[in-house]
Amino acid sequence: MKIKSAEFVVSNSEVEKCPKNQLPEYAFIGRSNVGKSSLINMLTDRKSLAKTSGRPGKTQLINHFLINKNWYLVDLPGYGYARVSKSSKKKFQKFITNYFEQRQQLVSAFVLVDIRHKPQPIDLEFMQYLGESGIPFAIIFTKADKLKPKAIEKHVEDYCEMLLKTWEELPPHFITSSSKGIGQEDVLEFIGSTNDEIEQLKSN
Ligand code: GDP
Numbered sequence: 655m656k657i658k659s660a661e662f663v664v665s666n667s668e669v670e671k672c673p674k675n676q677l678p679e680y681a682f683i684g685r686s687n688v689g690k691s692s693l694i695n696m697l698t699d700r701k702s703l704a705k706t707s708g709r710p711g712k713t714q715l716i717n718h719f720l721i722n723k724n725w726y727l728v729d730l731p732g733y734g735y736a737r738v739s740k741s742s743k744k745k746f747q748k749f750i751t752n753y754f755e756q757r758q759q760l761v762s763a764f765v766l767v768d769i770r771h772k773p774q775p776i777d778l779e780f781m782q783y784l785g786e787s788g789i790p791f792a793i794i795f796t797k798a799d800k801l802k803p804k805a806i807e808k809h810v811e812d813y814c815e816m817l818l819k820t821w822e823e824l825p826p827h828f829i830t831s832s833s834k835g836i837g838q839e840d841v842l843e844f845i846g847s848t849n850d851e852i853e854q855l856k857s858n
Contacts, residue, residue: 655846658722660698665715669753673718678852679726679759680845682794683750684766685776686732689796692832693766694719694729697841704729716753725849726759733780746783754789761848762790764841769795769809769829773816782820792826794841799831 666672684690691704703719717729730753733746754760763784767777784791793813798806806829814824826844830837 655722655842657697657699657842659720660700660703660722660727661720662703663718663720663726665717667715667749669716669749669756672716672753672757673726673759676759677720677725678761678849679718679728679757680761681728681730681753681757681763682766683730683733683763683780684794684796685768685774688732688766688768689832690729690732690766693794693796693830694727696830696832696835697838698727716749725845728760733776746780751783754784754787760789761852762792764792764794766794766796767813769798769806770800773813778816778820781817781825785821790825792828792844794837795827795829797831797833798829798836799834 663673664671682690682694694704695701698719698721704717714731716731719727719729721727730750731747733750754763765777765781765784767774781791781793795806795810795813801809810827810829814827817824828837828840828844830841
Protein backbone atom coordinates (compact mmCIF):
# COMPACT_ATOMS: atom_id res chain seq x y z
CA MET A 655 0.00 0.00 0.00
CA LYS A 656 1.25 3.44 -0.90
CA ILE A 657 0.48 6.30 1.47
CA LYS A 658 -1.21 8.98 -0.61
CA SER A 659 -2.61 11.05 2.22
CA ALA A 660 -2.39 11.12 6.00
CA GLU A 661 -4.27 13.71 8.02
CA PHE A 662 -4.95 14.30 11.68
CA VAL A 663 -8.70 14.22 12.32
CA VAL A 664 -9.51 14.44 16.02
CA SER A 665 -8.33 13.73 19.57
CA ASN A 666 -10.69 12.41 22.22
CA SER A 667 -10.73 10.99 25.69
CA GLU A 668 -14.12 9.38 25.17
CA VAL A 669 -14.85 6.64 22.71
CA GLU A 670 -18.37 8.03 22.11
CA LYS A 671 -16.83 11.10 20.50
CA CYS A 672 -14.64 9.22 18.02
CA PRO A 673 -15.48 9.54 14.29
CA LYS A 674 -18.93 8.17 13.54
CA ASN A 675 -18.38 6.80 10.04
CA GLN A 676 -17.70 3.14 9.39
CA LEU A 677 -14.15 3.20 8.01
CA PRO A 678 -11.98 0.35 9.27
CA GLU A 679 -9.47 1.32 11.92
CA TYR A 680 -6.22 0.00 13.37
CA ALA A 681 -5.06 1.01 16.84
CA PHE A 682 -1.42 1.34 17.90
CA ILE A 683 -0.58 0.91 21.56
CA GLY A 684 2.36 0.07 23.81
CA ARG A 685 4.30 1.27 26.81
CA SER A 686 5.49 4.85 26.60
CA ASN A 687 8.85 5.25 24.88
CA VAL A 688 8.38 2.02 22.91
CA GLY A 689 8.73 4.03 19.70
CA LYS A 690 5.04 4.35 18.78
CA SER A 691 5.11 7.92 17.50
CA SER A 692 8.26 7.26 15.48
CA LEU A 693 6.65 4.15 14.01
CA ILE A 694 3.46 6.01 13.03
CA ASN A 695 5.55 8.68 11.34
CA MET A 696 7.63 6.05 9.55
CA LEU A 697 4.56 4.09 8.39
CA THR A 698 2.90 7.21 7.01
CA ASP A 699 6.07 8.78 5.53
CA ARG A 700 5.48 11.88 7.63
CA LYS A 701 8.04 13.55 9.87
CA SER A 702 5.72 14.62 12.65
CA LEU A 703 2.20 13.31 12.18
CA ALA A 704 2.40 11.75 15.64
CA LYS A 705 4.21 13.69 18.34
CA THR A 706 7.37 11.98 19.49
CA SER A 707 8.33 11.92 23.18
CA GLY A 708 10.61 14.90 22.90
CA ARG A 709 7.66 17.22 22.47
CA PRO A 710 4.61 17.84 24.61
CA GLY A 711 1.84 15.93 22.91
CA LYS A 712 -1.62 14.60 23.19
CA THR A 713 -0.40 11.68 25.21
CA GLN A 714 -3.58 10.82 27.10
CA LEU A 715 -5.93 10.94 24.16
CA ILE A 716 -7.29 8.71 21.42
CA ASN A 717 -5.92 10.28 18.23
CA HIS A 718 -7.51 9.49 14.87
CA PHE A 719 -5.58 9.93 11.62
CA LEU A 720 -7.30 9.38 8.26
CA ILE A 721 -5.07 7.51 5.83
CA ASN A 722 -5.68 7.46 2.05
CA LYS A 723 -9.18 8.67 2.87
CA ASN A 724 -10.25 5.08 3.50
CA TRP A 725 -8.98 3.87 6.88
CA TYR A 726 -8.08 5.26 10.29
CA LEU A 727 -4.82 4.87 12.07
CA VAL A 728 -5.48 5.34 15.79
CA ASP A 729 -2.72 6.46 18.12
CA LEU A 730 -3.59 5.40 21.67
CA PRO A 731 -1.83 6.55 24.83
CA GLY A 732 0.87 4.40 26.37
CA TYR A 733 -0.72 1.99 28.81
CA GLY A 734 0.11 1.77 32.46
CA TYR A 735 -1.46 0.33 35.51
CA ALA A 736 -4.54 2.03 36.89
CA ARG A 737 -4.46 2.51 40.66
CA VAL A 738 -7.09 -0.07 41.50
CA SER A 739 -6.07 -3.36 39.99
CA LYS A 740 -8.13 -6.36 40.92
CA SER A 741 -8.94 -8.00 37.61
CA SER A 742 -6.63 -7.91 34.60
CA LYS A 743 -9.03 -5.52 32.88
CA LYS A 744 -8.91 -2.99 35.70
CA LYS A 745 -5.15 -2.70 35.36
CA PHE A 746 -5.57 -0.56 32.26
CA GLN A 747 -6.96 2.94 32.04
CA LYS A 748 -10.71 2.93 31.72
CA PHE A 749 -10.91 4.97 28.54
CA ILE A 750 -8.52 2.56 26.84
CA THR A 751 -10.61 -0.48 27.78
CA ASN A 752 -13.75 1.44 26.79
CA TYR A 753 -12.19 2.09 23.41
CA PHE A 754 -11.36 -1.57 22.82
CA GLU A 755 -14.68 -2.87 24.07
CA GLN A 756 -16.95 -0.35 22.38
CA ARG A 757 -15.31 0.63 19.14
CA GLN A 758 -17.10 -1.37 16.46
CA GLN A 759 -14.89 -0.05 13.67
CA LEU A 760 -11.70 -1.47 15.20
CA VAL A 761 -10.29 -4.18 12.94
CA SER A 762 -7.04 -4.93 14.73
CA ALA A 763 -4.81 -3.60 17.45
CA PHE A 764 -1.05 -3.44 17.05
CA VAL A 765 0.76 -3.99 20.34
CA LEU A 766 4.23 -2.51 20.16
CA VAL A 767 7.13 -4.06 22.06
CA ASP A 768 10.76 -3.02 22.14
CA ILE A 769 12.68 -5.88 20.56
CA ARG A 770 15.61 -5.43 22.95
CA HIS A 771 13.73 -6.42 26.08
CA LYS A 772 12.51 -9.72 27.44
CA PRO A 773 8.71 -10.07 27.50
CA GLN A 774 7.43 -7.64 30.14
CA PRO A 775 4.48 -8.60 32.39
CA ILE A 776 2.43 -5.53 31.46
CA ASP A 777 2.72 -6.25 27.73
CA LEU A 778 1.79 -9.90 28.22
CA GLU A 779 -1.12 -8.91 30.45
CA PHE A 780 -2.33 -6.43 27.90
CA MET A 781 -2.26 -9.10 25.19
CA GLN A 782 -4.06 -11.41 27.58
CA TYR A 783 -6.71 -8.76 28.10
CA LEU A 784 -7.15 -8.32 24.32
CA GLY A 785 -7.36 -12.07 23.80
CA GLU A 786 -9.92 -12.53 26.55
CA SER A 787 -11.96 -9.67 25.14
CA GLY A 788 -11.91 -11.20 21.65
CA ILE A 789 -10.02 -8.30 20.09
CA PRO A 790 -7.72 -9.27 17.21
CA PHE A 791 -4.17 -8.00 17.55
CA ALA A 792 -0.74 -8.24 15.98
CA ILE A 793 2.63 -7.56 17.59
CA ILE A 794 5.04 -4.98 16.25
CA PHE A 795 8.62 -5.29 17.44
CA THR A 796 10.26 -1.86 17.43
CA LYS A 797 13.87 -0.59 17.32
CA ALA A 798 15.24 -3.58 15.39
CA ASP A 799 18.24 -1.46 14.34
CA LYS A 800 19.52 -1.79 17.91
CA LEU A 801 20.20 -5.52 17.51
CA LYS A 802 22.17 -7.69 15.10
CA PRO A 803 20.12 -10.05 12.87
CA LYS A 804 20.94 -13.14 14.95
CA ALA A 805 19.87 -11.41 18.15
CA ILE A 806 16.65 -10.22 16.50
CA GLU A 807 15.86 -13.80 15.56
CA LYS A 808 16.60 -15.01 19.09
CA HIS A 809 14.53 -12.33 20.80
CA VAL A 810 11.55 -12.95 18.52
CA GLU A 811 11.83 -16.71 19.08
CA ASP A 812 11.95 -16.21 22.87
CA TYR A 813 8.92 -13.96 22.67
CA CYS A 814 6.95 -16.45 20.61
CA GLU A 815 7.93 -19.27 22.95
CA MET A 816 6.65 -17.28 25.89
CA LEU A 817 3.36 -16.53 24.13
CA LEU A 818 2.85 -20.17 23.22
CA LYS A 819 2.74 -20.97 26.92
CA THR A 820 -0.67 -19.35 27.10
CA TRP A 821 -1.82 -19.15 23.47
CA GLU A 822 -2.58 -21.92 21.01
CA GLU A 823 -1.84 -19.71 18.06
CA LEU A 824 0.62 -16.88 17.63
CA PRO A 825 -0.65 -13.48 16.55
CA PRO A 826 0.91 -12.02 13.38
CA HIS A 827 4.13 -10.20 14.17
CA PHE A 828 6.26 -7.61 12.43
CA ILE A 829 9.85 -6.50 12.89
CA THR A 830 10.38 -2.78 12.46
CA SER A 831 12.87 0.01 12.85
CA SER A 832 11.68 3.56 12.41
CA SER A 833 15.19 4.93 12.18
CA LYS A 834 16.13 2.49 9.39
CA GLY A 835 12.71 2.35 7.73
CA ILE A 836 12.41 -1.40 8.29
CA GLY A 837 9.01 -3.11 8.24
CA GLN A 838 6.95 -0.32 6.70
CA GLU A 839 5.88 -2.41 3.70
CA ASP A 840 5.00 -5.47 5.77
CA VAL A 841 2.73 -3.57 8.15
CA LEU A 842 1.07 -1.58 5.35
CA GLU A 843 0.57 -4.75 3.28
CA PHE A 844 -1.14 -6.40 6.23
CA ILE A 845 -3.47 -3.44 6.68
CA GLY A 846 -4.10 -3.16 2.92
CA SER A 847 -4.96 -6.82 2.45
CA THR A 848 -7.17 -6.83 5.56
CA ASN A 849 -9.03 -3.80 4.18
CA ASP A 850 -9.46 -5.64 0.84
CA GLU A 851 -10.92 -8.66 2.66
CA ILE A 852 -13.38 -6.41 4.48
CA GLU A 853 -14.44 -4.83 1.16
CA GLN A 854 -14.95 -8.25 -0.39
CA LEU A 855 -17.07 -9.44 2.53
CA LYS A 856 -19.19 -6.31 2.19
CA SER A 857 -19.78 -6.86 -1.53
CA ASN A 858 -20.79 -10.54 -1.08
P1 GDP B 1 6.61 6.74 22.06
O1 GDP B 1 6.70 7.35 23.44
O2 GDP B 1 6.25 5.29 22.13
O3 GDP B 1 5.76 7.50 21.10
O4 GDP B 1 8.12 6.71 21.50
P2 GDP B 1 8.89 7.70 20.51
O5 GDP B 1 8.53 7.42 19.10
O6 GDP B 1 8.75 9.10 20.98
O7 GDP B 1 10.38 7.18 20.73
C1 GDP B 1 10.96 7.04 22.01
C2 GDP B 1 12.47 7.08 21.87
O8 GDP B 1 12.92 5.94 21.14
C3 GDP B 1 12.96 8.31 21.12
O9 GDP B 1 14.17 8.72 21.71
C4 GDP B 1 13.20 7.79 19.71
O10 GDP B 1 14.20 8.48 19.02
C5 GDP B 1 13.63 6.36 19.98
N1 GDP B 1 13.25 5.48 18.85
C6 GDP B 1 12.01 5.32 18.35
N2 GDP B 1 12.02 4.44 17.32
C7 GDP B 1 13.29 4.02 17.19
C8 GDP B 1 13.96 3.10 16.28
O11 GDP B 1 13.37 2.47 15.40
N3 GDP B 1 15.30 2.93 16.47
C9 GDP B 1 15.98 3.57 17.44
N4 GDP B 1 17.28 3.32 17.54
N5 GDP B 1 15.42 4.45 18.28
C10 GDP B 1 14.08 4.67 18.17
